[in-house]
Amino acid sequence: MACSGCGGVRAFRSSGKIRLNANGRRLDAWLIYKCRACDKTWNRPIFERRAVRSIDPAVMEAMQANDPDWIRAQAFDLDALRRRAKRIDESAAFEVRKDIIREAPNWMRLEIGIAVPLPLAVRLDRLLASELPLSRSRLGRMSGAGQLRVLPAEVDALRRRIRDGTRLVLDLAGEADRETLWRRGAIASAR
Numbered sequence: 371m372a373c374s375g376c377g378g379v380r381a382f383r384s385s386g387k388i389r390l391n392a393n394g395r396r397l398d399a400w401l402i403y404k405c406r407a408c409d410k411t412w413n414r415p416i417f418e419r420r421a422v423r424s425i426d427p428a429v430m431e432a433m434q435a436n437d438p439d440w441i442r443a444q445a446f447d448l449d450a451l452r453r454r455a456k457r458i459d460e461s462a463a464f465e466v467r468k469d470i471i472r473e474a475p476n477w478m479r480l481e482i483g484i485a486v487p488l489p490l491a492v493r494l495d496r497l498l499a500s501e502l503p504l505s506r507s508r509l510g511r512m513s514g515a516g517q518l519r520v521l522p523a524e525v526d527a528l529r530r531r532i533r534d535g536t537r538l539v540l541d542l543a544g545e546a547d548r549e550t551l552w553r554r555g556a557i558a559s560a561r
């Protein structure tokens with residue numbers, strides 16, 4: 371949308387913060403977004419002139435504490451967002467967290483389990499290419515050679531949007547860099 375700070379049509383990202391304004395028994399609540407270019411804020415209404423007593427106390431508490439899980443759920447409420455924003459860049463609206471479940475000495479195979487708590491329009495190959503040391507074309511070649519398997523198996527799995535519960539098995543026996551480059555990609559965020 372048009373940014374009142376730098377004047378251009380800009381992408382905005384959620385700041386993860388809620389702003390509240392109580393006026394008597396009425397409450398306004400906004401989720402604050404920031405222009406990606408100049409950090410100028412845009413306040414997206416969550417509640418407008420809402421009677422305080424009609425607000426669930428748990429929601430009230432989440433807003434007052436800037437509860438990250440509650441705010442994330444609001445940020446990903448795309449139907450509500452669509453009423454306020456002209457265009458939604460879903461691919462920009464996610465973060466990646468990585469945990470090592472188990473690591474064997476001299477490992478040759480990398481298994482990745484994907485958890486997607488909220489629906490996300492990001493292709494699997496885009497996600498992998500942004501997080502692992504390989505290009506999308508290399509991904510396609512590894513898949514063709516059987517070095518990369520996506521479970522459950524489905525046609526064109528790499529081109530589909532990422533889904534909760536997907537598992538990936540990469541055979542890296544031929545990769546000299548697996549202990550450094552691949553390991554780093556597997557555990558550290560690229561952003």
Ligand SMILES: [Zn+2]
Binds near residue numbers: 374380
């Ligand atoms: Zn701006």
